[in-house]
Amino acid sequence: MKNTLRLLTLFLGFFILGCEYKTPVLEYFPTMYDSPAREAQEADSFSGNNSSSRIPPYGAIPVGYYPYPYLEKKTPDDLDGPKKGLENPLEGKVSLGDLMVGEKRYQTYCTPCHGVQGFGNGNVVGPYPRAQTKIPAVVSPKIRNWTDGQLYHIITMGRGTMWSYAYQIEPEDRWKLIAYIRKLQEYQLKNNPKLLEGLAGN
16 A cells, blocks of 8 residues: 555656646746836836936946046146156056057057057048148157156047047056057157157147
8 A cells, every 4th residue: 555655656746747837837926036127218107207217326436437537637738746647557567468459559549640650640641621730740759758647638538639539448458558659659769760850749
């Protein structure tokens, strides 16, 4: 008798495990498992502004984001401190990999105006209407004497006809770009010193 009950229990167990449910399993508090998703710009009566897009609290910043502290400074000459802006975290420890990243960013975003060698003669420079203003040479004595913080400020905020590249170039890559510009300046100063004397750096 006991063996029969054991076999029957075992059979029922395999039978239940092998069943396929044709109806959904009963769930308690289903909204805790599957919360209603909202589409972008969808109206949501639960929200105070009747929108599914939530407004972050005042002063909230994304994780890993550090606000630029000189947003109100219009020119690099207005920057404070001995470094004239932020301090370069790569100073004294620039690697070949950093220079390669900086070169890539320069070739992508800078050469159209400033030129491959930094003389301000990129492919957009030419007779009217291609470029109506003088493009500064990044290897000029004026820009060579700027601090890394001032160059970072121009890349971040823009200057004159140059727009901001804050959205195109990540903060850490801006320092690598500056490191490459310094190498470019060093090269031109060593190999073409006479050409640099008459260059303009607006």
